[in-house]
Amino acid sequence: MTRSSENRPHWSAAMRDFDCLSVRKGVLHIEGVSTLDLAEQFGTPLFVFSESQLRENLRRFREAFAKGWPGPVDVLPAMKANTLLATRQVLSNAGAGADIYSPEELAGVLKTGVNPERVSVNGGGKPKDHLRNCVEAGVRITVEDVHEIDLIQEVAAELNKTAKIRFRVKPVVPNLWKRTDFSQMSVPIDLGIQVYKSGIPPEYLVEMGHRVFMMPNVELVGFHFHAGRHHPSLWFWEGMMVRYARLIGDLSKAWGGWRPSEIDIGGGFASPRDPFNKEFPRSEFLLTAVGYPFLVGLRGLGEKAYHAALSKILAVLTDQSDPKTPPTIEEYGRAVTSTLSRELAANGVDPDGIRLQLEPGRSMYGNTGIHLSTIKTVKRQTKPIPYTWVLTDTTYFFLAGGMLEHNRHPFVFVDQPEAPATQTADIVGHSCYADQIVLGAKVPDVNDGDVLALLETGAYQESSASNFNSLPRPASVLVYGTDAELIKRAEDVDDVYGRDIVPERLTRAIDPRP
Numbered sequence: 001m002t003r004s005s006e007n008r009p010h011w012s013a014a015m016r017d018f019d020c021l022s023v024r025k026g027v028l029h030i031e032g033v034s035t036l037d038l039a040e041q042f043g044t045p046l047f048v049f050s051e052s053q054l055r056e057n058l059r060r061f062r063e064a065f066a067k068g069w070p071g072p073v074d075v076l077p078a079m080k081a082n083t084l085l086a087t088r089q090v091l092s093n094a095g096a097g098a099d100i101y102s103p104e105e106l107a108g109v110l111k112t113g114v115n116p117e118r119v120s121v122n123g124g125g126k127p128k129d130h131l132r133n134c135v136e137a138g139v140r141i142t143v144e145d146v147h148e149i150d151l152i153q154e155v156a157a158e159l160n161k162t163a164k165i166r167f168r169v170k171p172v173v174p175n176l177w178k179r180t181d182f183s184q185m186s187v188p189i190d191l192g193i194q195v196y197k198s199g200i201p202p203e204y205l206v207e208m209g210h211r212v213f214m215m216p217n218v219e220l221v222g223f224h225f226h227a228g229r230h231h232p233s234l235w236f237w238e239g240m241m242v243r244y245a246r247l248i249g250d251l252s253k254a255w256g257g258w259r260p261s262e263i264d265i266g267g268g269f270a271s272p273r274d275p276f277n278k279e280f281p282r283s284e285f286l287l288t289a290v291g292y293p294f295l296v297g298l299r300g301l302g303e304k305a306y307h308a309a310l311s312k313i314l315a316v317l318t319d320q321s322d323p324k325t326p327p328t329i330e331e332y333g334r335a336v337t338s339t340l341s342r343e344l345a346a347n348g349v350d351p352d353g354i355r356l357q358l359e360p361g362r363s364m365y366g367n368t369g370i371h372l373s374t375i376k377t378v379k380r381q382t383k384p385i386p387y388t389w390v391l392t393d394t395t396y397f398f399l400a401g402g403m404l405e406h407n408r409h410p411f412v413f414v415d416q417p418e419a420p421a422t423q424t425a426d427i428v429g430h431s432c433y434a435d436q437i438v439l440g441a442k443v444p445d446v447n448d449g450d451v452l453a454l455l456e457t458g459a460y461q462e463s464s465a466s467n468f469n470s471l472p473r474p475a476s477v478l479v480y481g482t483d484a485e486l487i488k489r490a491e492d493v494d495d496v497y498g499r500d501i502v503p504e505r506l507t508r509a510i511d512p513r514p
């Protein structure tokens with residue numbers, strides 16, 4: 001495993017600290033295990049996770065935030081980013097809390113013995129039986145809807161318990177004017193946050209607080225704010241904390257000096273090789289909008305000139321020249337804790353002793369995982385537009401989170417991790433969709449049977465995999481030192497059709513009806 005920045009392969013350039021990936025004897029290793037051996041032993045496609053990287057990420061978040069914050073700090077990794085029970089067990093054993101969304105995520109995380117006081121139950125429109133489970137389990141309920149508080153009071157009264165809740169707020173952030181990465185459209189972060197459904201609009205909060213203070217079975221303990229991965233910079237985090245603290249200060253004043261005992265800043269911090277929303281360059285709109293009539297017009301010059309122009313513009317569209325390195329966990333921790341404590345004090349709220357919570361998803365899990373697949377074939381055409389496809393045995397349906405977020409995952413051919421690129425090709429999956437996993441990738445000479453590792457796939461990929469084309473979802477393996485253990489078996493055809501029900505009348509030999 002690599003700790004210094006020396007002898008780093010090019011794809012490791014963003015990693016300034018601990019990296020579970022290294023090259024040994026010319027082969028990509030995850031911790032002490034060869035990825036070639038993993039592919040051989042478990043088959044491909046395969047999700048692989050590093051336990052040491054997960055532990056290290058948790059340690060760094062804890063230390064980075066504890067250093068600058070005048071109260072306790074809890075790390076509540078987002079379960080949605082990685083729902084595997086084994087990785088969750090690692091975190092629960094290490095005392096981490098959890099951000100969960102669905103009743104099923106709650107059931108999963110409770111199985112691993114997590115401290116319920118450190119579980120934040122998020123999500124709008126929570127049904128009554130889910131709220132009942134929450135109150136019974138003693139988790140924190142993060143309220144998103146105006147009327148949810150009445151339902152919580154009802155359920156808690158029935159159970160004769162006190163429900164501890166936080167308001168998920170939605171500060172107004174006109175200071176965050178840069179272009180959001182959340183959307184393919186060029187709009188400011190402020191607008192991106194406004195149109196995101198989650199969070200209670202500020203106009204309702206004062207009245208909601210007054211109502212909760214009168215409720216016998218509900219206790220308001222703090223605030224929650226999660227905006228998403230809009231921008232990787234510290235500028236974003238500082239700006240967000242300024243407005244979050246201002247809103248907390250305003251509410252504290254409106255409630256006669258009430259002080260929160262917990263403040264949760266959600267997730268949204270970038271993972272080290274941040275692949276978020278990078279599949280298409282931002283110039284795409286301009287190039288296609290302006291380029292489309294131009295290209296169509298070029299047909300007048302004849303097919304040859306037309307196709308020559310098409311191949312040139314394709315190269316520009318798929319070019320990726322902006323691999324910005326996000327800040328480190330330590331820089332993030334410093335920026336958040338210093339800004340938030342300063343701004344809370346400036347807004348009349350003493351931060352001393354307040355419990356600070358964070359819910360990293362992609363930045364907790366992203367670099368813990370790689371996805372291995374085998375090259376089935378390399379397919380080329382030279383006319384009318386030269387093009388190459390590297391066809392793999394995986395699919396972007398197994399990497400659905402990445403597809404939705406237009407991720408551009410870095411990749412390595414595992415037995416030639418530092419080979420120079422000799423060609424441009426689309427790395428594609430084997431479903432019948434276009435299945436473009438990495439568009440316009442710069443790849444070395446590769447052959448059928450070579451193993452490819454897609455990096456930064458530890459968050460949102462395995463948890464969002466689907467079965468399109470009736471493809472069975474891949475297995476997951478956890479590596480720790482030189483050990484590799486299966487933590488989720490691959491599906492088979494019986495799993496794929498396991499929930500289907502064919503009505504009996506249809507199974508009778510021939511249906512006489514037309």
Ligand SMILES: Cc1ncc(COP(=O)(O)O)c(C=O)c1O
Binds near residue numbers: 228229268360362
């Ligand atoms: C409430 C909440 N917290 C944390 C996260 C994790 O976000 P990220 O993976 O961007 O860190 C999410 C993701 O959607 C979320 O909804």
